[in-house]
Amino acid sequence: MQIFGSEPQIMGQAAKVISEIADIVDINMGCPAPKVVKNGDGSRLLLDLELAREIMAQVVQNSTKPVTLKMRKGWDSEHIVAVELAKIAEDCGISALIVHGRTRDEFYSGVADWGIIKQVKEGVQIPVIGNGDIKCVEDAKQMLEQTGCDGLMIGRGALGNPWIFRQINDYLQKGEEPKEISEREKFQVIKEHFELLLEEKGEYTATREIRKHIAWYIKGMKNATVMREAVNRVESKEEFEKILKEYFECQENIV
Ligand SMILES: Cc1cc2nc3c(=O)[nH]c(=O)nc-3n(C[C@H](O)[C@H](O)[C@H](O)COP(=O)(O)O)c2cc1C
Known part of the structure; x- marks a missing residue:
């Protein structure tokens, strides 16, 4: 289950409650929506790493389950903070990171920067899950090869194609080319x-x-x-x- 917010105490309380029923508590520091960032939440936290640290510390301290962090590359091209934030997260006891290779400024446009995922992977010991623009089995393979990431997260590529997960597993594990879905x-x-x-x-x-x-x-x-x-x-x-x-x-x- 994922939570977003920018008040460390409240985020801690939320973690306490949901960790009773969730397997993993994920903190959202990636959402670019104006209604979310105007309250200081989601990707807005990429502009305040000290507050981000306090939130992660509170959530980790209060959760009875592993805590992960979902983040973007940075706020805009002037504020690329993924590697720094990843190190802070590791320091706070975050169990894994999911990195979307776009800035908040980019929303969902252009091409995701997989280079930043590679940099994050090289900067921390905890598992890193690569995210952004995986639309087919070949993309999945390329993401793993180019970034060295430990796992994949797929968003838009699963819309209308929930088979993508099976196709990727079959391709990576058995070398099977994806078959047309009947x-x-x-x-x-x-x-x-x-x-x-x-x-x-x-x-x-x-x-x-x-x-x-x-x-x-x-x-x-x-x-x-x-x-x-x-x-x-x-x-x-x-x-x-x-x-x-x-x-x-x-x-x-x-x-
Ligand atoms: C309709 C929609 C809803 C999303 N909702 C969330 C969300 O609630 N939490 C989150 O962390 N990311 C959310 N995302 C972002 C995705 O998790 C992902 O980071 C982004 O779409 C890039 O990956 P993709 O290229 O595979 O789609 C959403 C994306 C879309 C398109």
């Missing part, structure tokens, strides 16, 4: 995804949230535009399930 498996996974959304968020929100996921899942498939437009009008569970079934039936008669 229509049947896609259908089953989308169905399960929707059922989980329903369970978690109820029909109103699920039928709306599934819209963006459908767009990612069916990108490049036949009649994707028509399907996207149809799903965007869906308001009930039954309607969605019907449209999904019909769409996949006319792809390959697999349902």
